[in-house]
Amino acid sequence: MIANDDLRTILKEAGYSMTAARSTVFQALAGRGPQGMRSLVIACRGIDRASVYRTVELFEKLGIVQRLQQGWKYQLELTDKFTVHHHHITCSRCGTSADLEDRELEAVIAAMATKRGFLLSGHQVEIQGICRTCQGN
Amino acid sequence: MIANDDLRTILKEAGYSMTAARSTVFQALAGRGPQGMRSLVIACRGIDRASVYRTVELFEKLGIVQRLQQGWKYQLELTDKFTVHHHHITCSRCGTSADLEDRELEAVIAAMATKRGFLLSGHQVEIQGICRTCQGN
DNA sequence: TTCAGTGCAAAAGATTTGCAAGCCG
DNA sequence: CGGCTTGCAAATCTTTTGCACTGAA
Numbered sequence: 622m623i624a625n626d627d628l629r630t631i632l633k634e635a636g637y638s639m640t641a642a643r644s645t646v647f648q649a650l651a652g653r654g655p656q657g658m659r660s661l662v663i664a665c666r667g668i669d670r671a672s673v674y675r676t677v678e679l680f681e682k683l684g685i686v687q688r689l690q691q692g693w694k695y696q697l698e699l700t701d702k703f704t705v706h707h708h709h710i711t712c713s714r715c716g717t718s719a720d721l722e723d724r725e726l727e728a729v730i731a732a733m734a735t736k737r738g739f740l741l742s743g744h745q746v747e748i749q750g751i752c753r754t755c756q757g758n
Numbered sequence: 759m760i761a762n763d764d765l766r767t768i769l770k771e772a773g774y775s776m777t778a779a780r781s782t783v784f785q786a787l788a789g790r791g792p793q794g795m796r797s798l799v800i801a802c803r804g805i806d807r808a809s810v811y812r813t814v815e816l817f818e819k820l821g822i823v824q825r826l827q828q829g830w831k832y833q834l835e836l837t838d839k840f841t842v843h844h845h846h847i848t849c850s851r852c853g854t855s856a857d858l859e860d861r862e863l864e865a866v867i868a869a870m871a872t873k874r875g876f877l878l879s880g881h882q883v884e885i886q887g888i889c890r891t892c893q894g895n
Numbered sequence: 896t897t898c899a900g901t902g903c904a905a906a907a908g909a910t911t912t913g914c915a916a917g918c919c920g
Numbered sequence: 921c922g923g924c925t926t927g928c929a930a931a932t933c934t935t936t937t938g939c940a941c942t943g944a945a
Binding site: 671 | 908909910911912918919920
């Protein structure tokens, strides 16, 4: 069980209550990497599809989860509050995606923002390519 | 009319033919900035919804359009073949966004892909912050 | 003329909503 | 207890498909 109490706290502070459905959705997100709604709904068996949607919507509003666009579809994952800040590189052939952490990338982005006179508040980086495995086919 | 002949050439070289529907979709994409399917379908009135989808799919395969992330929704826009490659930095206070072109950023991204054994095919970078003007308020 | 490409209509999937019943505080 | 939440089912919206007809080469 990961940070179930953190969840309770966040919900309470925002005026929402901790429920079985919300806990289930949270665990399903925490237990695995980025996943689509379909897979999340399956992972939350016992919880109605509509409730999963409603919970994800709430979690987004509370900054608990974020959506990543992967081509036409999107995937869900916990935000940096619950994971280490990172980006993704996705294989456009087999669809698997890996986390990316790169100090230099972060530095370059920070430098760009500074150069433009911006006070940096956030950024997203998504990379697509063909992974080593798929290149062999 | 933007580059309609370029389109004809690309299609022909890939073994496809130039048709009214394809030209319409292309113009609808060329005439405006990034847009969602819904808006594209409306812009292509006279062309069946299914044909727009099929055309977009083909255009993607041919590297004419790309789907990208703008906020949490997907958008379509012509690829760098038809526009200058760039990213965006957006002010989260006033909403204005400026184009970004940065050789170093591109280099770092390329290096990251290579290090992971990926054959790089594309990437998106979106930065948010507070612009100089808004910082003064 | 021939076959890729299109429109149409219906199927499949994804997401949202209204409402009555259930659970949390 | 009282209101926030959920499950259910139906409504919507989005995307895909099968098929017969049309148009490009």
